[in-house]
Amino acid sequence: MGPGAVAILRGARLATRSRDTEFPFRQDSDFWYLTGFDHPDATAVLRTDGGPEFTLFVEPRDPAMETWTGYRPGVEGAVADFGADEAHPSDELLAKLPQLLRKARRVYHVLGCDVALDAKLVATLDEMRLRSRTHDEPAEAIVDPRTIIHEMRLWKEPEEIDCMRRAAEISGEAHADAARLAWPGAFEYELQAALEHTFRRRGANGPAYTSIVGGGRNATVLHYVRNDQKLGEDELVLIDAGCELSGYASDVTRTYPVGGRFTGAGREVYEVVLAAQEAALAKCRPGETLTSVHDAAVKALTEGLTALGLLEGDPVELVAREAYKKFYMHSTSHWLGLDVHDVGSYRDGDDPRKLAPGIAFTVEPGLYIAEDAEVDTRFRGIGVRIEDDVVITADGHENLNTAIPKAPDDLEALVREGEPA
Ligand code: GLY
Ligand code: MN
Ligand code: MN
DSSP states (O other): OOTTEEEEEEOOOOOEEETTEEOOOOOOHHHHHHHOOOSSSOEEEEEOSSSOSEEEEEOOOOHHHHHHHOOOOHHHHHHHHHOOSEEEEGGGHHHHHHHHTTTOSEEEEOTTSOHHHHHHHHHHHHHHHHTTTTSOOOOSEEEOTHHHHHHHHHBOOHHHHHHHHHHHHHHHHHHHHHHTTOOTTOBHHHHHHHHHHHHHHTTOOEESSOOEEEEGGGGGSTTOOOOOSBOOTTOEEEEEOOEEETTEEOOOEEEEEGGGOOOHHHHHHHHHHHHHHHHHHTTOSTTOBHHHHHHHHHHHHHHHHHHHTSSOSOHHHHHHTTGGGGTOOSOSOOBOSSSSSOOSOSEETTEEOBOOTTBEEEEOOEEEEOTTOSSOGGGTTEEEEOBEEEEEETTEEEETTTTSOOSHHHHHHHHHTTOOO
16 A cells, blocks of 8 residues: 555445345455455445554444344454454444544545445545645545455465365365255256255355256356256256355356266266366466467367367467357366456456466366257257366366366266265
């Protein structure tokens, strides 16, 4: 932040789900990263202007309310358990703002999230300007703190990677539990229930994003979340589901053969995606970029599509004119961390950012052949994605999901473990 700065960081508030019910509370990722404070309606003030370095504004203790909604740390707990230098009730924030900003040269604040706070901030600075002949000058800039915080979040520390490893382990167990249910006649939501049962049973918060369980043609919808159809014979079922543990997301996709048997076109498409994922993973090392990871996947997918007769022509030329996009319309990777599509710049100036130890991301090539695609009918309605989470190391990468099978024979064996009696 540099000297003379004050940062005002708002935590998440409860969001109404319907009438007087609320969504489960999920702390704002930036707030969680900086404070570890997991209760609604808190604000952190960080200062380099000589004032207390870390102040928390929190909901105060309230025995009557806590009977309904549970324990709150309150101002005492904010200091004793969360390391704040001082703490105040949330509803004193606006009134204390002029005092907090007296010496600030720059204010770090996210505009547009809290209109009352925005208005008070602007009014406070205006008032200071009017009185600057006899009082302190107002801050000269309101700066978005997310540039700094998101750069910090991009680089995972060993403790964070450890959390992500444990999230991956739980997600792996959940995938196995769901895969064993992938038999004709089962509903997609039964597999979803198995996944999410294991997430919670193993202590994760729940899914890191809405679980995707798409059988047959539903696998060609990238973010299919209805999960309400029955699995059929000779289909594939695409499961994209990962848990959130201590705030950290895992994001894993496997495509399983329903009934434990990869047949015909399903197996052929699967093997193309698997080869593409292996080619992409081989690029996951320091000095490469997500662009080179994506390019490796696209090259392998295009070669495979050509071999299957789904594209015709010279693969190099097909890549150049992006012919694969009809069957592969998303990118291969995104950063991963406290958010499933995590923060941090993908660029370094005009260039793609170079991968370096501590950066975590997904590798998730797929092929999605629409039901009405003008291709050999046996390929229509097939969707396959294979997604792993990796962290760059000094000499390559650590794949967090190696415990989850992806070789076709291993997937068949896993599903067959659940053969109905
Ligand atoms: N589950 C969302 C994604 O893979 O990006
Ligand atoms: Mn992903
Ligand atoms: Mn995913």
